[in-house]
Every structure is written in structure tokens, then in C-alpha cells.
Amino acid sequence: MPDPTNSSPDPLKTDLRRVDINPDFWYPLAWSKDLKRGKTIGRRFGRHPIALVRPSEGSVFALEDRCAHRQVPLSLGKVSGEAVQCCYHGWAYGRSGRCIDVPYLGKGKLPNGVRTYPCREAGGMIFIFPGDAAKAESVPLPALAQVDNPAFKTRHFSPVVKCHYTFMHENLMDMNHQFLHRRQMGQIKARFLGQDAGEGFIEARYSFARSGTQQPLAERLIFGKHHDDPGREQPVEEIVSIRTTYPYQSLKIHDKDGDLIMELFSVYVPDSADGMSTQTFGLLSVLRPKTPFLIDVIWPALGVFTNRIFEEDREIMELEQSAWRDLGGDHNVEVFPIVRKLRDLLKVSGIVREQTADPVVV
Amino acid sequence: MPDPTNSSPDPLKTDLRRVDINPDFWYPLAWSKDLKRGKTIGRRFGRHPIALVRPSEGSVFALEDRCAHRQVPLSLGKVSGEAVQCCYHGWAYGRSGRCIDVPYLGKGKLPNGVRTYPCREAGGMIFIFPGDAAKAESVPLPALAQVDNPAFKTRHFSPVVKCHYTFMHENLMDMNHQFLHRRQMGQIKARFLGQDAGEGFIEARYSFARSGTQQPLAERLIFGKHHDDPGREQPVEEIVSIRTTYPYQSLKIHDKDGDLIMELFSVYVPDSADGMSTQTFGLLSVLRPKTPFLIDVIWPALGVFTNRIFEEDREIMELEQSAWRDLGGDHNVEVFPIVRKLRDLLKVSGIVREQTADPVVV
């Protein structure tokens, strides 16, 4: 994380939507299952197009997705053994990014190659390290919910939202926005219980009280593990804790006995040069109920329910982005202390975008 | 109206398409019937998004359509009694614009509210006063054609045209543009009879001569009241008078006896930040013929006819706007004196847009 005393201008005085995400972390760009052996796909990290290549043998590697010759995407090319050949004139690049063949040129005078990115696979995702490659080894991958825990079943999701990544951190951290989901989740009121903060992270804890209407089925299946125990009394006093461990975010639900019953991991990856579009990667791990097959029965309904919730969030965050654009800057009046702290964390952890370097997106 | 001697730069030397409409007038933003009790809708006046709210009881009110918290539209919110609650975190605003509740905050420390606009209903429209609210009381609503006269039947229309509002004033005032409608209206030739001008208004009077082709049915029903008197001789010598009473426009047709047989009221409301899109509100009042039910029989045909005419006008005005954009400014060569005077009226009555304040529309 950059030293705030050293950075100029003062990030805390910067428009939060002009703070780029810090590239010195591991970011997923694709699901592992979407990249077959002998294939390549093209993704973006902010203004950087990146080709992910799974060669005939060996691990995935990541190259700048522009041929050194005429800058067309290498991800449209042909994987031949350990190398990828540009689709246009056949220039070939290996794992190191070096140009190893130009079919119509002598071997002695090969041109320069392309940039590479450290690359790893974990939890069904392909991660790259877009920042200073020298730091990649010492920066750990994040904890990936309960993806490796057989007691949990984990759902993947990866929607694109046309907004700055910071809106997404704020959205999840401020559970008072349950008002937005009142049609999906009934009249839930969040009660703020406390917070925790430290180097590079901030956490909020809430309990939820229901007023009035019936609890929807799918929500009951998320928020209460005792759905197969109809005799149990309402309300269930689960604790919901939301934590931004820069640049990742998690949400955990513990039941009143302190047992984890749900965990969400999400990371918000800018996928456009102007920073105003974000590719989310999320893992939602739900504790399997005691009746073993029940989780499979309710799984589709759970998908529909969480998609609806997410659609509401997507729409409102895109409207926030739209207002920012109309007003030419951030006019938020934040009154909730934990969100103010979160905003500061996102500012000091990120990279202030130079105004003059703003790309013109046509 | 601003004092032209006092304004800088000289409005008469300004590009007419860089003159914003003067906000110190009443402008309709919606039809009354489109806003049900207990609902809210979002509209725009130029760069200002405005929420119209019809509370459970009492009259409609108008608020800035951005929550003070995170700037999302209040018009997506929930009307509760006399207040509207933002859909995101439930902040509530009353008629005065004050924030009267943040559900998760103590009452003692409520944040500031949002801007309000004077608001009135008349002639089936909801008007707001977007300028200096102190002037609203002393500025009258416009005359609304014959909307309250039972001898007339009145049609509503509200098309959006992607052009600056000034093109629309010029289009209607210059009746030589009947050439554009030659396929709909036959070979009509307008004859300019004279003009009238004064403080804030200008009027042109025309008669029409027909050359050659048959008069279409629907037009006969507009331009001649004696359609149920087949023995009458052509041509009918109606007088058409078009008046811009800033910022409104009207067109009246009197028959040769001097009786009003048709009246059009229209107002052009900019509905985008760059001023290049206009929401029209129009009332077309047609004198009911002596055979009482005849007007109802011909009413649908009249609608089709006027829509076709308007489509031709819409297309040509959008092409004018497009040429202005391509050329980077106004290159009109106006030879018709009444239109030159109209242009001056629109310039001195409007507000010269500051070049540097031009919004970037993405």
C-alpha cells in the first residue's frame, strides 16, 4: 500500500471516483472452466487488455493482449504448443512474452515481445498480478470464502456493473440499504453492532430485525440454517459481518451459536480504461443443511433470489455513477461513520488518477 | 426578461443555439393524468432532473431529483403520506425539500435537504418554475389554447425532438416551410400578410392559396369549418396567425368571418444538459362542427394527419441540429424578415450559455 505521507496530491482530498484500484494485488480475470487447454481468451484490467493462454501443456500464462507488430489482440490468435501466434501475420510469443517467431523473417532479427503478468489459478479462478511483478511472490492470494470446504456449497457469479469499483464496496458495507431490497426481503431493519479496523481492512457488524411481513423462502435458507427444524422460534439472531480487506470484500453470517452459516467473497475488477465499468467475481458459500439433498433442491431458487437482489444493487450503483457523471464529481454526503472510514481506506489504498491522463473513450 | 444593454457578451452576436431558455417562466414537465396519487415521476428541465410528487393528500410538489445522500433519483422512491423516501437507504423528504428522516440516524442531526421548485397544475399539465422562485408568484401561466372552452375539442401531444428549442420556434413561424409538407397537404403556398411585435412577442399572419391538387380530408377539417356544407366554394380564405410570446408559441386560424376555428398552444422544454433535446407540450383545440358527433368521427384521422406533419418537422429539425453539430455552429442564412426578428427575440429573452460551462455528454 502506498505511504499516504508520501503521495501527492492528498488522496483523502481526492474525488473517490478518481482513485484507481491498486494494481499490486492479485485480481481474477476469468473462471478456470472458461479457458480450455490449447485456447486463449482476452480480458481487461482497467486500461490493460490481457490475453490468458492455456498452452497444450503446463500452466496458464498472461500476456499483454496486443501483438507487438500491429497491436491487434493476441487472444484472437492460435495456440501452438507452448506459444500463441497472432492471428494476423502469425508472429509467435511464448510464456516469457518474447517474440519467438515471425514466419517471414530470419530468426536473427526478431523484434521485441510483449509484457507478461504473473498468473495463478485458485478457487476456480485465474488470477493475475497487474502491478509490479517483483512484488507478486510476497503478496498472498485472498481467502476464497469456503470454496474448498465440503461442508459448504459454493455458487459463482461474475456480473458486470457500469460503475466505479468503489461504489460496490460502499453498497455492501452499508447494510442500511436493505430498504432498497424491501420487495425481495421484506421489512428488514439492520442494527449496527460495532466495527473493527486495522492495517488495510475495516469491518462492520450488524444484526437484523424483521418488522411485519413474512420472511421469503430463499432468504430463510440463507439467513437461518434451521429451516429443517420448523419448531424453532423466530427471530433468529444471526450476526452479519462485512469486511473490506483491501481490495477484496467479504460478508459472513454467523448464527447465534457463533457458527459460520454463509460466506461471500467478492472482488471488483475495473474492466475499462475510464474505470467506470467493473467486472465482479464472487463466491457465495452456503452451509449444507443436515438433510443432505435439500441444498440441491433449493439451489436454483437461491440463485433467482440472489440475482434479483443483485439486479437492484446493480441498477442503483449505475444510477450513482450516472449522477457522478452529470455532476462532474462526487457530491456524496455520507453520514454513516463506518462508510466514511471505508471511503478513506479506499482512497489511501488506491492510486489517485491524474486528471490530464484521463482517457478519451470514444 | 434580461436587460440587453446590461448583458455580456452581446446576445445578438451569440450563436442562437448557445442561448439557453430563460428559466424565469412556467414550464410544463408532465401531463396531470400521468402522475397518480401516491406516486412520483422524474423529468428534466435542461440539466436539472426534477421529481414530481403527488402525495396521498394535497397538491403536487417538485423536488430536485437527486437524494442529498448519494444523488440517486428520488423519483424512484416511495411516497409515504406527505413525503417521498429515497429508494436506496430510505432518506425522506417533504414538500419543503427538507430531509425529515434518515431511518438509521437520530432526529437531531438530519442532513440538508434538496432544492424545490414552485409547482402548479393547469390545463391538464403540471408546471414548474425552474428559475428564481421569488418571481414565480408574479409570473402568470400562459393562455392554454381553448382547453377550457367546450365549443372546442382539444388534443394533447408531447413528442421529443433531438434539437435545440429555438429550431422549433423558427419552424412554426416560417410558413414557407409548407413545401416540406407538400405530400401531406398538397401544393399550398403561404402568403405573408403582415406582422406585429412588442415587448416579448412577435406575430406573423398568413393566408394560404392552393395550387393544383385536391385538399386532403383531414386538412379540410382543420382549415375549413364548413365541411358539413358541401355547397360552399373554394378557396376558403382563412387567416393563420403565429405568435411567439416568449417562451410559448401559438397558432390561430380564423375564418373569413373572423371566427376562431383552430388554436394551437405549444411550449418547448429542453430536457437534456446540453440543450440539444426538447420535450414539446402541445394543445390543439379544434372548433366542434355543427353536426355534434362529427368531430369524434374525424378525430382519429386528424391525429394521424397531424402526427405525419409533425414527423416531417421532427426529422428536418433534427437534421438542422445535426448540421449545427457538424459545422460547430450556426451557419443559417435567414432571408425572411419575420424569422430574423424572431431570432433576435429568442436571443435577448434567453440566457447566453457560457462556452466553458458546456457539459461533456458521455
Next chain:
Amino acid sequence: MPDPTNSSPDPLKTDLRRVDINPDFWYPLAWSKDLKRGKTIGRRFGRHPIALVRPSEGSVFALEDRCAHRQVPLSLGKVSGEAVQCCYHGWAYGRSGRCIDVPYLGKGKLPNGVRTYPCREAGGMIFIFPGDAAKAESVPLPALAQVDNPAFKTRHFSPVVKCHYTFMHENLMDMNHQFLHRRQMGQIKARFLGQDAGEGFIEARYSFARSGTQQPLAERLIFGKHHDDPGREQPVEEIVSIRTTYPYQSLKIHDKDGDLIMELFSVYVPDSADGMSTQTFGLLSVLRPKTPFLIDVIWPALGVFTNRIFEEDREIMELEQSAWRDLGGDHNVEVFPIVRKLRDLLKVSGIVREQTADPVVV
């Protein structure tokens, strides 16, 4: 061609995609068959909209496609005898561009007219001379493949590609890009044989060697004239020569006896103000085989084959343009000497675009 020693800044140091095409040449804007007698159509040469008018009698003429009055397209107007009338208020313009009638104005005080362009028809195309009209007489029309030679059958094509015209010259000149068409044409490898260059032109010659897969039918019909002679041995040693004779381009295939068997003529006409869209006009002349009707039988297949090839080219050139836009300039690393010379020819023959004059395209 402009004198490079005299131009400032040095065109050779200019971004090739900021070099506008030189207007002092003849450019086609339409196919003759697309402009019926008594009609007008609107086209563009770069930032210039141009109305082509075919009057009731006499030859086609070309006017600036903006009425002098309100700048709407004359090409939407009505052709009356030798003149075209603007669709809006009926202003009329003749072949000379002079305004010859304003229906509601005295003849004595007619306003100025519009710009005209020298105009000719040849080879089924309507050409205009967009530059200095005084030079038009002395600049010849280009050679139009074998369009007038009955021994050949000629196909027309006119796709739009969303890229700068210079990409299209480079694409065709560099035959190493056969790699792009490997799925359509099999494993063809071009062998560079030599080059020729002179005042305003550059030419590359290649032979083709096939490795492995079967030659597709349609290609055989283009590259070998002896398809009706099954006893002949492979490989056919045709010579392909590609020449840019600024601003035109041609591709000729001669068989081993030195006879011409195919000729392509193409010209790339910028059709947007920003120069990033190009209307191609092409003629593809194929020598008729000895069995007379065979060419008609294979003609549809030939169309499908060449369209597929062109689609691959279109896609890759638009990706090149897209990379240029993302990177804010030309980052090509050209290693092929003939293409480097071509780039220099395009630079010194064109007009360096002034950066500040860049149009904002909305």
C-alpha cells in the same frame, strides 16, 4: 503530390493515422446504377457531405449537401428539371451551385449558392474531384481493372470499414497476412519476389507456395485459369503483384506464361469527419475460362469466398483502429521493408491533419 521539403510538420514523422487522404484526385462516391434519373443521393467525402444529382436531362452533378439557408441535406430534396429544390423551404440550386429560386422571395435578391465538385462517370461509378477544382482537368481517372474488357467478368463491391484508409493499403500490400485467411485459403505461404517504386507508386511481387491442405474450389478458380484442364500439375506458379498508385490500389495475378488472369482495383474513400471510417469501392475482374458458361456457374461461390476473406480483413483492420484509439496513436512496429516504404508514400502523398482541427464527433 505535395513537396515534402516544403511541408511542415515533417509528414514522415507524423502518425500515419493523422494523415488525411489527398483530395486532389478523383474519388468514386456511388455506383452509377444507384442514382436514377431525376433523383439525388447524399454521400460523404471525409467531412464534406456531397449531394449527387442526376437531372432529368444531362450528366450527373455534385453539390455540397447542405442548403445555404438552413444547412439541411439537399439530397433529401426534389429534382425539378435541371435543378434540385431543398425539401424544407424549396430553395432551388442548379448545376453551377447558384441559388436560382427562393419561392417566396423576389428574383432580384437571391442569396449565395453552394459549393460544387467536378463530377464524372466511368466504369459504373460516379467520381468527384474533392480538391482544387482547377486541377481536375489535368488529373486522369485511374485504370479500372478490366471493367471494359469482355474477356473478363467483373464483380463490384463497396463495403464500409470502420478504420483509417491507410490500414487498407497496408493490409493488401503485406501478403504475409495470408495467415489470417488460413481457414479460408489453407496453409498458403507468400514468398516475396521483389519490388518496384517510383513517383507516387510502389509495387510488391509475390509467389505462393501451398503447404499441406487441399486448395479450396473458389480459390482455385481465382488463382488458376486451368481449372477446366484437370490433367495439369500443381503447384501453379502464379505471380501476384500489388501496387499502390496513390491513392488507388491494384492487385494483379499473372500465370506462369505471363498472362493476366485476375485484376483487382480498389480505392478507399474516407466517409466520416474524423477519418476513421472508409467506404471502399472495388472492382474484381476475373478472366473468363474457355468453357464459356462456367464463369457464371462459379460466380456465386466466388462471391461467397471473397466476402468471407474480406470479412476477416474488415474485422482485423477495425481492431487495429480500435488499438490506435485506445493507445492514442500509432504503435506499429513494422519489420517488412515494402510496408515501411508504403507508409512513407502514404505520408508524403497525404495531408497532415492539424491536431487542433480534429472534429469532435458526438
